[in-house]
């Protein structure tokens with residue numbers, strides 16, 4: 001694995017005395033595409049939110065780019081981490097253009113041209129038709145909204161992209177197109193992606209490594225090929241059967 005860009009070291013997290021993650025350790029390499037799959041409620045979203053400081057571990061340490069994030073300015077940290085979630089969370093009262101331009105316009109306050117160039121680039125990257133730019137989110141299909149959400153999460157040119165079931169709510173054909181798009185984005189931009197999914201086919205297709213979680217933590221983490229060929233437990237075996 002390349003040098004780790006994200007490290008969990010001995011992290012424990014509980015809600016109301018119920019431990020979700022116990023002494024959890026994981027290294028994610030720079031430029032890796034890590035997919036995470038596991039039973040419902042096992043702590044995938046909790047894990048993701050500890051990377052951008054939306055949640056804080058009870059004990060243990062999360063490092064991002066070598067820095068202990070409990071000692072880092074979280075605003076600066078989040079500027080470098082894109083976050084895309086199911087349901088997208090677009091601003092409903094802003095056009096697509098404004099939604100995508102939101103972050104670049106904060107970064108380039110004095111330079112509108114730079115923002116316009118950033119929007120044009122992002123629209124191209126996610127494969128959105130430019131004719132949609134003046135529409136409002138409610139006037140788009142689910143797949144188009146998803147693309148806008150991805151464009152927005154890439155807008156600050158982050159080195160890390162966190163994706164929490166981003167393609168959960170779209171039909172199978174659109175989902176496949178979005179999967180191809182995110183693989184291309186990963187290849188072309190070299191961004192590190194941590195991607196939660198409920199779909200084992202998606203996890204195996206996208207991930208350079210796949211992490212399988214169950215209640216209590218990690219069950220197996222390996223390349224898709226090794227997960228398929230050498231499932232570590234019955235849980236993993238069941239998950240990959242017929243795939």
Ligand SMILES: Nc1ncnc2c1ncn2[C@@H]1O[C@H](COP(=O)(O)OP(=O)(O)OP(=O)(O)O)[C@@H](O)[C@H]1O
Pocket residue numbers: 015016020038039040041042043044045046047
């Ligand atoms: N703020 C909270 N307070 C109390 N319990 C919580 C809180 N947030 C999450 N939980 C519980 O912690 C567990 C892990 O939640 P989390 O959202 O990380 O799971 P997940 O693996 O992402 O689940 P899913 O696959 O269903 O989205 C769940 O049992 C959930 O009910």
